[in-house]
Amino acid sequence: MVHRLQFRAMGTDMLVCVDNGSQQPPAEMADVPSWFEEWEQVLSRFRVTSELSRLNRAAGQPISVSETLWQVFQSALVAEKNTGGLVTPTVAGAVREVGYDRDFALLAGQTLDPVNSVYGIVSPLEYVSWDEPTRTIYLPENMRLDFGGIAKGWAAEQIVQRLKYHGSALMNCGGDIAMSGALLDGNPWEIGVYKPFDRSSGYLGMLYFQKGCGVATSSTDRRRWKQGSLLRHHIIDPHTGLPAVSDIVSATVIAPTAIEAEAAAKSVLIRGSAAGLGWLESDPDLAALLILENGQILYSRRIHEYL
DSSP states (O other): OEEEEEEEETTEEEEEEEEOSSSSOOGGGGGHHHHHHHHHHHHOSSOTTSHHHHHHHTTTSEEEOOHHHHHHHHHHHHHHHHTTTSSOGGGHHHHHHTTOOSOHHHHTTOEEOOOSOOOOSOOOGGGSEEETTTTEEEOOTTOOOOOHHHHHHHHHHHHHHHHGGGSEEEEEETTEEEEEESOTTSOOEEEEEEOTTOGGGOEEEEEEEOEEEEEEEEESSSSEEEETTEEEESOEETTTTEEOOOSEEEEEEEESSHHHHHHHHHHHHHHOHHHHHHHHHTOTTOEEEEEETTSOEEEOGGGGGGO
């Protein structure tokens, strides 16, 4: 029997599912929201008391960090390397510059005052110093970190690792999904792909999963706002320091882990459909479904095993 628990955390909707073959859910399911609360106290850029906020304020001096922040930082290093620098937490300053300086629930529907400045090219993590034995991170002055979707992918993986011993587990962190394997009866998990701009109309299609992996969707149709006369979204192109200009509105990627899927989905969206699809096809571990601004749907070769 599949047990479900929905809640809000990290500024988005969360869903945890466990198929444990019992009428009663595993007791640990009830602890999942509190685990997310602990992680937000570490990783949230919107909480001034979070560990990440304290690290950002301490730019210019070395700071010892917790195991949680260290793990997410290491995941961000790998994501930046694997995406050729397109997915990096150092976009924090650029994200704030275009107006995303508060929880999106407080930003949605607003028109912000225009700004005359442009953040410019985002510096990569190679400018950050760190020491593994002491778990110390040194941010250059004027650099801030925002782990964004990488933190959600990391959290999804953590939940599945904790719950998979009770059966088949799935964690959906606002579109960043990790799963441990097929349902106990051998049937696949089913995940729907929404139609951009009109999610109330249902799914464009379904994906089916019989093995442990990660799935993530990166899109620009939901987190949009206006800054003066300019339409903004939250996915920053590090080459410009501005919201990415892309013909892709939604990229759904399947990868070995949720962290890899999150990084790849964002990378593909920033690259655009032509370069993005070519980049995807060069990695045998990735599969994707891309929805373009004009409504066209593109499929990578390996996506067909999940359709």
